[in-house]
Amino acid sequence: MLGFLDRGRPAVSRRHFLARGTNGLGLVALASLLNPRLLGGERAENRGSRGLAGLPHHAPRARRVIFLFQSGGPSQVDLFDPKPEVRKRHGEELPESVRMGQRLTSMTSDQKSKPLTASPFRFRRHGASGAELSELLPYTAQVADDLCLVRTVHTEAINHDPGITFFQTGSQQPGRPSMGAWVSYGLGSEVEDLPAFVVFLSGGVPGDQPLFGRLWGPGFLPSQHQAVKFRGQGDPVLYLSNPPGVSESTRRRMLDGLAALNRLQHDEWGDPETLARIQQYELAFRMQRTLPRVMDLSDEPAETFELYGEDAKQPGTYAANCLLARRLAERGVRFIQLYHRDWDHHTNLPSRIRGKCQQTDQASAALVHDLKRRGLLQDTLVVWAGEFGRTVYCQGDLERDNYGRDHHPRCFTVWLAGGGVRAGQTVGRTDDFSYNIVEDPVHVHDLQATLLHCLGIDHERLTYRFQGRDFRLTDIAGKVVEKLLL
Numbered sequence: 001m002l003g004f005l006d007r008g009r010p011a012v013s014r015r016h017f018l019a020r021g022t023n024g025l026g027l028v029a030l031a032s033l034l035n036p037r038l039l040g041g042e043r044a045e046n047r048g049s050r051g052l053a054g055l056p057h058h059a060p061r062a063r064r065v066i067f068l069f070q071s072g073g074p075s076q077v078d079l080f081d082p083k084p085e086v087r088k089r090h091g092e093e094l095p096e097s098v099r100m101g102q103r104l105t106s107m108t109s110d111q112k113s114k115p116l117t118a119s120p121f122r123f124r125r126h127g128a129s130g131a132e133l134s135e136l137l138p139y140t141a142q143v144a145d146d147l148c149l150v151r152t153v154h155t156e157a158i159n160h161d162p163g164i165t166f167f168q169t170g171s172q173q174p175g176r177p178s179m180g181a182w183v184s185y186g187l188g189s190e191v192e193d194l195p196a197f198v199v200f201l202s203g204g205v206p207g208d209q210p211l212f213g214r215l216w217g218p219g220f221l222p223s224q225h226q227a228v229k230f231r232g233q234g235d236p237v238l239y240l241s242n243p244p245g246v247s248e249s250t251r252r253r254m255l256d257g258l259a260a261l262n263r264l265q266h267d268e269w270g271d272p273e274t275l276a277r278i279q280q281y282e283l284a285f286r287m288q289r290t291l292p293r294v295m296d297l298s299d300e301p302a303e304t305f306e307l308y309g310e311d312a313k314q315p316g317t318y319a320a321n322c323l324l325a326r327r328l329a330e331r332g333v334r335f336i337q338l339y340h341r342d343w344d345h346h347t348n349l350p351s352r353i354r355g356k357c358q359q360t361d362q363a364s365a366a367l368v369h370d371l372k373r374r375g376l377l378q379d380t381l382v383v384w385a386g387e388f389g390r391t392v393y394c395q396g397d398l399e400r401d402n403y404g405r406d407h408h409p410r411c412f413t414v415w416l417a418g419g420g421v422r423a424g425q426t427v428g429r430t431d432d433f434s435y436n437i438v439e440d441p442v443h444v445h446d447l448q449a450t451l452l453h454c455l456g457i458d459h460e461r462l463t464y465r466f467q468g469r470d471f472r473l474t475d476i477a478g479k480v481v482e483k484l485l486l
Contacts, residue, residue: 211341
């Protein structure tokens with residue numbers, strides 16, 4: 001069949017022949033259905049690190065985001081939402097008129113008794129704002145007037161993976177782009193030698209809920225918008241160092257040759273992912289010089305470690321990651337995501353939540369304070385959140401100290417600071433049992449829309465066409481919560 005080819009030329013494959021011939025049009029059509037970016041679905045103005053033309057849509061109050069995600073569902077009942085009525089009725093059964101038949105997880109749906117369980121921790125008012133915070137958060141209390149507490153965040157997800165996936169991507173189903181990827185796609189990067197979107201992980205014990213890479217992935221967006229995950233030991237990014245015997249000039253020549261080959265491939269097939277590969281190789285090369293300086297904390301004065309705590313000297317800890325987040329923010333990184341695990345307290349809640357707060361409270365507050373004193377808080381939006389809250393009734397035996405609390409998606413607390421958010425206020429009110437919302441509900445999609453608004457993005461206009469539909473972070477919902485804004 002291919003006998004007409006010159007004997008001196010290499011034979012082409014059947015697949016290549018069809019792609020070059022008229023039948024190749026059918027292959028192109030099929031490929032465009034499977035991946036519209038192959039026919040230029042990626043907007044040309046988004047190539048590289050510039051972001052989309054026309055963005056921001058309005059004047060931004062925030063230039064960057066630091067998202068402190070507490071994976072597992074911190075208990076709002078024990079941290080942010082005091083309930084005197086529950087203390088009075090401690091041990092009584094949760095009234096059916098409060099639950100109203102709302103679904104429960106399988107972990108407590110068959111539990112015969114669901115006794116109201118008062119927090120063992122005391123709450124006090126702090127600052128001029130009078131924010132009520134648990135005794136577990138003494139450092140957060142010191143920055144209370146810089147925070148906006150939102151007590152009425154709610155979600156449909158009742159289990160961890162769909163809950164975290166929903167909070168990070170706007171959908172309970174995997175496969176959508178993460179918040180940081182959307183921001184990178186829309187606004188691009190402010191600097192050329194660091195990623196627009198980075199991720200840190202800390203905490204966790206064997207048996208914890210896993211955190212999958214898709215939570216900070218690009219979904220169907222061009223792949224250069226995926227986060228770069230920093231490690232807690234060794235090279236901060238895998239393969240950042242050159243192998244033994246490979247000099248910087250050798251690496252430069254290798255990348256130049258590889259880029260030339262990739263451009264030939266792109267000229268032939270037009271796949272924008274090939275350009276993304278070139279860009280990521282180049283970013284990695286530039287990071288070889290920049291990142292070691294960012295990660296080297298030896299230039300930080302002693303007062304920095306007094307502020308963040310001694311754990312900040314230990315790579316991979318939450319405190320160290322908070323300090324690195326500040327260093328990356330001041331160098332122009334657009335979206336910095338910290339995940340801290342092991343907030344899933346179905347058992348031994350009193351002791352475990354105390355331990356989690358000891359790991360995170362000082363560093364979270366230090367980050368806010370540090371950004372403020374450096375003049376960065378005004379255009380840096382800091383968000384502290386988990387995927388949902390915990391029930392006011394206990395899981396397990398109330399008479400023993402090993403009780404826990406089950407998942408509760410109907411209301412939980414998130415705090416925000418800086419970046420155009422109105423500080424020193426508490427938004428929203430829950431009922432006497434922290435079970436239902438009484439005033440100012442804030443859906444997760446609303447929070448996402450508000451976050452984008454602070455960055456100058458209209459959440460309804462930041463879209464990407466995939467498989468014949470225009471997708472966005474907030475799906476078909478979400479509204480900006482004006483009460484949260486300056």
